[in-house]
Structure formats: C-alpha cells, structure tokens
Amino acid sequence: xxxxxxxxxxxxxxxxxxxxxxxxxxxxxxxxxxxxxxxxxxxxxxxxxxxxxxxxxxxxxxxxxxxxxxxxxxxxxxxxxxxxxxxxxxxxxxxxxxxxxxxxxxxxxxxxxxxxxxxxxxxxxxxxxxxxxxxxxxxxxxxxxxxxxxxxxxxxxxxxxxxxxxxxxxxxxxxxxxxxxxxxxxxxxxxxxxxxxxxxxxxxxxxxxxxxxxxxxxxxxxxxxxxxxxxxxxxxxxxxxxxxxxxxxxxxxxxxxxxxxxxxxxxxxxxxxxxxxxxxxxxxxxxxxxxxxxxxxxxxxxxxxxxxxxxxxxxxxxxxxxxxxxxxxxxxxxxxxxxxxxxxxxxxxxxx
Amino acid sequence: xxxxxxxxxxxxxxxxxxxxxxxxxxxxxxxxxxxxxxxxxxxxxxxxxxxxxxxxxxxxxxxxxxxxxxxxxxxxxxxxxxxxxxxxxxxxxxxxxxxxxxxxxxxxxxxxxxxxxxxxxxxxxxxxxxxxxxxxxxxxxxxxxxxxxxxxxxxxxxxxxxxxxxxxxxxxxxxxxxxxxxxxxxxxxxxxxxxxxxxxxxxxxxxxxxxxxxxxxxxxxxxxxxxxxxxxxxxxxxxxxxxxxxxxxxxxxxxxxxxxxxxxxxxxxxxxxxxxxxxxxxxxxxxxxxxxxxxxxxxxxxxxxxxxxxxxxxxxxxxxxxxxxxxxxxxxxxxxxxxxxxxxxxxxxxxx
DNA sequence: GCAATGCTTGTAAGCGCTTACATTAGTCGG
DNA sequence: CCGACTAATGTAAGCGCTTACAAGCATTGC
Numbered sequence: 060x061x062x063x064x065x066x067x068x069x070x071x072x073x074x075x076x077x078x079x080x081x082x083x084x085x086x087x088x089x090x091x092x093x094x095x096x097x098x099x100x101x102x103x104x105x106x107x108x109x110x111x112x113x114x115x116x117x118x119x120x121x122x123x124x125x126x127x128x129x130x131x132x133x134x135x136x137x138x139x140x141x142x143x144x145x146x147x148x149x150x151x152x153x154x155x156x157x158x159x160x161x162x163x164x165x166x167x168x169x170x171x172x173x174x175x176x177x178x179x180x181x182x183x184x185x186x187x188x189x190x191x192x193x194x195x196x197x198x199x200x201x202x203x204x205x206x207x208x209x210x211x212x213x214x215x216x217x218x219x220x221x222x223x224x225x226x227x228x229x230x231x232x233x234x235x236x237x238x239x240x241x242x243x244x245x246x247x248x249x250x251x252x253x254x255x256x257x258x259x260x261x262x263x264x265x266x267x268x269x270x271x272x273x274x275x276x277x278x279x280x281x282x283x284x285x286x287x288x289x290x291x292x293x294x295x296x297x298x299x300x301x302x303x304x305x306x307x308x309x310x311x312x313x314x315x316x317x318x319x320x321x322x323x324x325x326x327x328x329x330x331x332x333x334x335x336x337x338x339x340x341x342x343x344x345x346x347x348x349x350x351x352x353x354x355x356x357x358x359x360x361x362x363x364x365x366x367x368x369x370x371x372x373x374x375x376x377x378x379x380x381x382x383x384x385x386x387x388x389x390x391x392x393x394x395x396x397x398x399x400x401x402x403x404x405x406x407x408x409x410x411x
Numbered sequence: 412x413x414x415x416x417x418x419x420x421x422x423x424x425x426x427x428x429x430x431x432x433x434x435x436x437x438x439x440x441x442x443x444x445x446x447x448x449x450x451x452x453x454x455x456x457x458x459x460x461x462x463x464x465x466x467x468x469x470x471x472x473x474x475x476x477x478x479x480x481x482x483x484x485x486x487x488x489x490x491x492x493x494x495x496x497x498x499x500x501x502x503x504x505x506x507x508x509x510x511x512x513x514x515x516x517x518x519x520x521x522x523x524x525x526x527x528x529x530x531x532x533x534x535x536x537x538x539x540x541x542x543x544x545x546x547x548x549x550x551x552x553x554x555x556x557x558x559x560x561x562x563x564x565x566x567x568x569x570x571x572x573x574x575x576x577x578x579x580x581x582x583x584x585x586x587x588x589x590x591x592x593x594x595x596x597x598x599x600x601x602x603x604x605x606x607x608x609x610x611x612x613x614x615x616x617x618x619x620x621x622x623x624x625x626x627x628x629x630x631x632x633x634x635x636x637x638x639x640x641x642x643x644x645x646x647x648x649x650x651x652x653x654x655x656x657x658x659x660x661x662x663x664x665x666x667x668x669x670x671x672x673x674x675x676x677x678x679x680x681x682x683x684x685x686x687x688x689x690x691x692x693x694x695x696x697x698x699x700x701x702x703x704x705x706x707x708x709x710x711x712x713x714x715x716x717x718x719x720x721x722x723x724x725x726x727x728x729x730x731x732x733x734x735x736x737x738x739x740x741x742x743x744x745x746x747x748x749x750x751x752x753x754x755x756x757x758x759x760x761x762x763x
Numbered sequence: 764g765c766a767a768t769g770c771t772t773g774t775a776a777g778c779g780c781t782t783a784c785a786t787t788a789g790t791c792g793g
Numbered sequence: 794c795c796g797a798c799t800a801a802t803g804t805a806a807g808c809g810c811t812t813a814c815a816a817g818c819a820t821t822g823c
Contacts, residue, residue: 078566080809091773096811106771126488126544128809130479131778138522138543145508152504156497159523163536168543170490171511171523184515191490191520192478214430299706328710354651358680360712432779443803448781458801480779483808 079120088116099124130192139381140170140188141197142181148297148325149353150370151199154221157374158197165382167194176296178265182207189216195381197221201230202267217384221377223268224394231384233377233393238271238278240366240397241320244348245279247399248318251407253346256280257291257316259305259326269322272350276320291316295326302329310337310345317345317408324349324356324365331359331404342406352400361403369395431472440468451476482544491733492522492540493549494533500649500677502703502722503551506573509726510549517734519546528648530617534559541568547733549573553582554619569736573729575620576746583736585729585745590623590630592718592749593672596700597631599751600670603759605698608632609643609668611657611678621674624702628672643668647678654681662689662697669697669760676701676708676717683711683756694758704752713755721747 085092090113097104098113105113116122130136139162146152159169170193174181181198185207188196196211196218208230211218217231224234248256256276263270273292280288293308295301302321306329309316321327327349334341341347341361349356349365356363372395380390437444442465449456450465457465468474482488491514498504511521522545526533533550537559540548548563548570560582563570569583576586600608608628615622625644632640645660647653654673658681661668673679679701686693693699693713701708701717708715724747732742 081811082809092810093774093812094772097772100811104771109771123538123542125483125809126542127479127482127484127486127780128778129811130544131477131483131780131808132479132810132812134479134778134811136478136543146498146504146511147501147508149499149501149504152498152501155523156499156525159498159525163524163539168539169523171507171521172515173508173511186475187515187520190475190478191488192482299710325706328706332710354677354680355707355710358651358684358707358711433781434779444780445782445804446802449802452781456801461801477779479810480808481781483778483810484780484782486781486808 078125079122080125081122084113084116084120084122087120088113135194135385136192137166138168138170138191138193139195139197139378140172140185140191140193142172142174142184142188143197143199144176145173146171148323148351149355150323150351150368153353154370154374157371158378159374161375161378162382165378167378167382167385176261176266178203185211189214194385195219197377197381199223200267201225201232202265202270217381219377219381219384221373223271224392231380231390231392233373233380233395235368235373235395235397236271237268238275240368241272241275241350242279244350244364244366244399245276245320246282247401248320248346248348248405249279249283251318251346251405253318253408254284255314255316255318255408257293257309257312257319258322259293259295259302259309259319259330260322261297261326262294272322297323297325299325299329299332302326303333304329306330306333306347307337310334310339315345318348318405319345320348322350324351324353324363327363327365327404328355328359331361331363335360341404343409346405346408348405356400356402359404364402364405365400367398367400369397430477431474432477433474436465436468436472436474439472440465487546487737488544489518490520490522490543490545491547491549491730492524492537492543492545494524494526494536494540495549495551496528497525498523500675500703501705501707502675502720505705506722506726509723510730511726513727513730514734517730519730519734519737528613528618530555537563541566546737547571549729549733551575552619553577553584554617554622569733571729571733571736571742573725575623576744583732583742583744585725585732585747587720587725587747587749588623589620590627592720593624593627593702594631595749596702596716596718596751597628597672598634599753600672600698600700600757601631601635603670603698603757605670605760606636606640607666607668607670607760609645609661609664609671610674611645611647611654611661611671611682612674613649613678614646624674649675649677651677651681651684654678655685656681658682658685658699659689662686662691667697670700670757671697672700674702676703676705676715679715679717679756680707680711683713683715692761693756695761698757698760700757708752709754711756716754716757717752719750719752721749 081092081095085095098110143151172184198220199222220230220232222234224232258276260273261269280290293305295305331347349363352365352367356365376393383390433444433447437447450462495503514521524536551574572582572584574586576584610628612625613621632642645657647657683699701715704717704719708717728745735742
C-alpha cells in the first residue's frame with residue numbers, strides 16, 4: 060500500500076536509520092533479548108546491576124518497543140476501545156475525557172469511535188475496534204442486539220457498560236439508574252401541582268436510557284394522578300433545534316402543558332429558547348427541565364432545573380474497572396448517584 | 412432487542428476456541444496463505460473465482476486478521492493519533508468527532524489523548540501514541556519544543572497541525588488564521604467607538620492560538636488609537652468560572668472597560684454571567700465577545716458576538732489530508748475561513 | 764566440601780501476517 | 794500446436810517481541 064510516499068514523508072523516510080530493536084539493545088548491553096525484555100516488563104526478575112546497565116543502554120539508544128511485535132507476542136495492546144453515541148454532546152465528551160485520563164494513569168490508551176445513536180453503526184464500530192486490537196471496550200447503555208453480546212463473549216473481550224445501571228446480574232456496568240433519577244425529578248414536578256405534563260425525549264427505540272427516563276415520568280404521573288393520567292410524548296433526536304421545534308408543537312396544543320420534561324439538557328435548552336421566543340414566560344407559563352447538567356444548563360436563562368449526572372466519576376470508575384479486569388482482577392458493577400439540581404426553570408403551574 | 416448477557420469475564424475466557432488464522436482459512440479454502448492475504452488486501456491480484464471461494468470461507472469462519480501480526484508484518488496500523496488540549500471544550504470535542512468520522516470513512520481508527528494544555532504532557536502523549544503504533548498524528552497549534560518536531564521527523568511520522576494556520580512553509584496545517592480572525596472582530600469593536608478595551612485570554616505562553624488572538628487585539632488597538640493605546644490583559648485558564656472571576660476584576664477597575672474581548676466562548680460566557688450578576692447590562696454597560704461559536708454562545712443572554720470557527724470542516728479536512736499522506740499522496744496546508752457572528756453582546760459604548 | 768536449592772540469565776520457539784521471489788498455469792501469435 | 798510471455802498462485806523468509814524451558818551460578822545445610 061504505502062509504496063511511494065509524498066515529498067514530505069519520503070524526505071523523512073530517506074535517510075532514517077531503522078529504530079533500534081530489542082536485539083540491538085541486547086547486543087549493546089551484552090545480554091540476551093530475554094533479559095532486556097524482562098528489564099522492561101518485569102524489572103524485579105533481573106538483578107539490580109544488570110537492570111541498571113540495560114536500562115542505561117535503552118535510554119542511550121532511545122529504544123522503544125515495536126508495537127506490532129509486542130502485540131503479537133504478548134497478545135495484548137494496552138489499548139481500550141470506547142464507542143459513544145457522539146462527542147457533540149458535552150456530557151459524553153467530558154465523560155470520555157475523564158475516562159481517558161484514568162486510562163492513561165494505568166498505562167492504557169484510548170481508541171475512540173462514535174455510533175451517532177445508530178445500532179448497526181455501533182455494531183460495526185465494535186468489530187472495528189476489536190479488529191484494531193482493543194483489549195477491552197466501553198459501551199454506552201444496555202440496548203443492543205443479542206448477537207453483539209454473543210460476539211463479545213465469543214471473542215472473550217471484556218467490556219463495561221456505562222451511562223446506565225441495573226440491579227441484578229448482567230453485564231458489568233458503571234452508571235446510574237436512569238429511571239430512578241428521572242422519577243425523582245418527575246415526582247417533584249407533580250408535587251408542585253402540575254397536571255398537564257409533556258415529555259420531549261430522544262427516540263426510545265434502541266435507547267434504554269431515553270426509554271427509562273420516559274417511563275419514569277409515566278410512572279410518576281400514574282402515581283400522582285392515577286393510572287389514567289396521560290402525558291404527551293414527543294420523540295426527536297437530541298439537538299437544540301429539535302427541542303425548539305418540539306416545544307413549539309407542544310405549546311400549540313390545547314390544553315397547553317404546564318411542564319415539559321426533556322430527555323436531556325440539549326433538548327431542554329432548545330425548548331427553553333423557543334418558549335421565550337414565543338413570548339411565554341418560564342416557569343410562569345410553562346416549566347422546563349433537562350437532564351445531564353452540562354454547562355448549557357446553568358447558562359440558560361432561566362437556568363435549567365436538571366438531573367446532575369456524575370460524568371467524570373463515571374468515566375473514571377469505568378476506566379479503573381477495566382484496568383482491574385485486564386490485570387486479571389475481578390470487578391463489580393458500580394452504581395453512581397445522581398441528584399436533582401433545582402434552578403429557575405421549574406416552578407408551580409401558573410394560575411390561568 | 413433487549414438482552415441479558417451473562418457477562419462473567421472469567422467464564423468467557425475459559426474454553427474459548429482460538430480464533431481462526433490466515434493459515435486456517437487458507438487450508439479450508441485449499442489455497443496458500445499468500446492468496447488469502449491477497450484476497451483481503453489486493454483483491455484484483457487474484458482471479459475472481461479464487462477470490463470468491465476464499466472470501467466465502469473467510470465469511471463462514473468469521474476470520475478477522477490479527478492486529479498485532481498485521482501491524483508487525485505490514486509496518487502500519489491504520490490508526491491515527493490525536494492529541495488535543497481537552498475534550499471538555501465542545502469546540503475540540505466536535506472537531507474531533509468530525510475528524511473521527513472522516514477517518515472511519517478511510518478505514519482509519521482514532522487514538523485519542525489530551526494534554527490539558529500542558530506542553531510536557533503533550534510531549535509524553537506524542538511518544539505514547541507513537542509507541543502505540545499511530546501511523547500519523549493530529550496536533551493542535553504550532554507551539555511546541557523544537558525537540559518534539561525533531562523527534563517526529565526522526566521517526567518519520569507524518570503529522571498535521573490543526574486549529575492554526577500560517578502562510579509560508581513549515582508543518583502541514585489545516586486551520587485558520589487566529590490573528591486575522593480576532594483582528595476582524597477587534598476592528599469591529601473599535602469601530603463602534605470603544606476605547607477602554609480589555610482582553611481575557613488563556614495563558615499565552617506555549618499557546619500560539621491564544622497569543623495571536625491577544626496580539627490581534629493589540630494591533631487593532633494600535634491601529635485605532637495609535638501605538639500608545641493600552642489594553643488590559645488578564646490571563647486565566649479556559650473555564651467559565653475563571654472568565655467570571657477575571658470579569659469581576661476588570662469591572663472593578665477604573666476606568667472600567669467598555670468592551671471585553673475573550674479568548675474563547677467559555678471565558679466569555681463566564682464573564683457575561685458574572686457581569687449580569689453584578690447588575691450591569693450587556694452591552695449597554697459593557698460589551699463582551701467570545702471566540703469559537705459553540706452552542707453556549709447562542710444560548711447565552713444576550714447571545715454572544717463571537718468568531719465562528721469551522722470546527723467540523725477542520726476535523727474533516729485534517730482527516731482526509733492525513734489519509735492522503737498515508738496512501739502515498741501529497742498534501743498541502745489548508746486555510747479555512749472564519750466569520751464574525753454578530754449577536755447581542757456587542758454594542759456601542761454606553762454614554763456615561 | 765558437596766549436593767540441594769533458588770536465582771539469574773540464556774536459548775530458541777513461536778505469535779500471525781505480508782511480500783519478494785519462485786513456480787506454475789494460461790494466453791496468444793505464428 | 795508450440796514457445797514466449799503474462800497472470801495467478803505458492804513458498805518461505807522474516808517482522809520484533811515474549812516466554813517456557815534449559816542452563817549456569819551462588820548460597821546454604823549438613
């Protein structure tokens with residue numbers, strides 16, 4: 060493939076001495092390759108004097124192990140794959156940032172792909188990352204075809220689910236209970252006296268997090284107003300503009316909802332902006348809530364009442380769980396706590 | 412669709428049959444390993460009939476090449492490393508998203524690390540990613556020790572600089588002219604009649620983008636009010652809270668600036684929030700501008716006048732440039748256009 | 764002082780794939 | 794129908810590292 064390199068590359072390629080190999084180091088240090096390898100990978104299996112001599116040579120020659128060779132011989136790459144829906148949403152980007160930082164602390168490197176919330180793309184990415192030598196994977200949410208789980212098991216690739224958590228057995232997960240989190244918020248909304256409540260959610264098919272959040276609102280409605288309580292639900296992909304459009308539709312309904320719970324802050328911020336553009340007051344005319352507690356939520360005016368998701372902890376914990384699994388340790392799922400952040404966008408329903 | 416995967420890692424590891432190798436496929440298909448390899452990597456060097464037979468066997472056996480072996484033998488990993496300051500800032504996260512999508516389109520995978528704006532950490536990450544087999548690198552900005560560039564050249568690793576661009580020769584870059592972009596905005600500010608102007612910037616040491624933006628404001632000031640024109644400059648790391656604190660300090664100065672240009676939207680949003688908390692009106696009492704045009708900028712109230720940075724184009728172009736370099740093609744730097752987005756946070760100075 | 768014991772180090776066999784080169788099959792003009 | 798030439802396929806040599814096993818060596822107990 061890489062036949063003739065371009066000007067820049069070929070220049071660099073021209074007179075470049077091949078980088079030193081283990082063998083070169085071994086020869087220079089007057090020991091065997093095995094000893095050099097041990098100095099690097101299991102220093103205490105080599106006597107101090109030898110080790111120092113070898114490491115000095117390593118430093119002098121600027122030796123760095125060849126990745127492919129190491130992967131081939133050791134059957135591991137110290138590389139972890141993560142497939143997240145998108146980095147466009149700050150909550151995932153920041154979770155990933157924390158994940159990467161913690162991985163780095165364990166000598167692991169992060170391989171990234173995004174699925175754009177498309178299950179088949181996610182499946183393809185999973186295969187790609189495994190083919191690229193990922194030693195373990197981080198996946199978001201539980202919803203995916205059984206075949207994917209089977210594949211993972213068959214290949215024996217450890218994986219951790221994040222952004223969701225369920226009691227009982229099942230895949231290892233580091234996340235939070237989406238249903239419980241949203242339920243708490245919805246209960247607060249109903250406790251304020253709202254009756255006409257609507258939800259703007261991401262499409263719930265193939266998305267357990269979104270689905271559980273919606274169900275939580277339905278549960279809360281049933282608890283507050285009996286099984287008959289109906290709430291409108293609008294499903295649109297996560298995007299500010301979609302939140303705005305969905306809100307416009309809801310505000311045109313009769314009777315108009317007095318509270319709109321959104322599936323995440325991005326939708327909520329769009330809804331909020333549109334509401335104000337329509338000349339309505341938040342929360343007097345309508346209350347709006349979000350989910351995630353990203354920066355947008357505090358900046359919005361009025362600031363969004365939302366559910367704070369511990370994205371950084373989640374990323375960090377997931378990374379250290381993976382590190383533990385890879386070093387042969389055992390691991391348990393971790394349930395993290397969310398909390399409701401009360402801000403200006405939620406209030407009691409206005410008296411008509 | 413829903414699944415209960417019984418993921419016990421140790422279980423999965425127990426009796427797993429080894430995945431098929433090239434040799435297995437070759438034997439099953441009744442050809443040599445070379446032919447199988449060619450079917451996969453250079454299909455047109457194999458006659459159709461053989462190819463179909465081999466590919467069928469590949470599919471049936473679920474063969475996937477061993478990454479390490481491939482990397483070792485082919486001396487390439489189809490993996491690209493990117494080192495960005497942080498994913499916490501949406502502008503980088505989104506640029507990276509576009510970068511990854513385009514890489515995927517070329518069959519390349521993304522390896523990610525973040526430097527937290529620390530040069531030595533960046534240098535370490537560069538070495539790590541190269542050691543991990545990255546075929547090429549994406550780096551942000553030009554500022555880094557000469558030794559790093561030397562190392563890159565010595566190792567013959569192609570790299571592309573993003574988020575900045577300079578005329579003339581030098582490293583390949585896909586970015587925009589930070590100085591020109593900020594100059595345009597600053598000129599508008601001065602044209603409105605502002606005289607007491609301040610800047611809230613990220614620390615400019617080791618950060619060419621930040622530095623050029625500050626210098627652009629100084630240039631504009633000199634052009635508008637003569638060489639003596641002094642503007643206050645506050646340097647704080649990018650963070651909403653830091654923007655807020657810096658703004659509070661500036662608002663306590665006498666004379667109070669009538670316009671504050673911020674190094675990015677994150678700082679600007681913090682500055683804006685604090686200004687309003689202080690009871691001041693934007694833009695009547697003080698104008699505020701940002702840089703990047705992330706979502707926060709439109710959501711802020713008043714919405715931020717800012718510089719729109721084509722993050723997605725940048726990511727995409729950088730990825731395709733890298734793909735071209737790796738396939739032996741030649742590449743040129745790309746200069747992208749920014750544009751000023753006028754919104755409510757900038758106005759003429761209030762008459763005292 | 765000698766064998767047993769426990770470390771340290773060396774030897775060498777792969778790991779699975781790519782690819783230069785050798786070999787064989789196929790094509791075509793004469 | 795044959796020889797020359799080209800296309801298709803096979804052979805086998807690594808790529809650089811890890812690690813099981815072997816060998817060497819210094820202690821230690823008797």
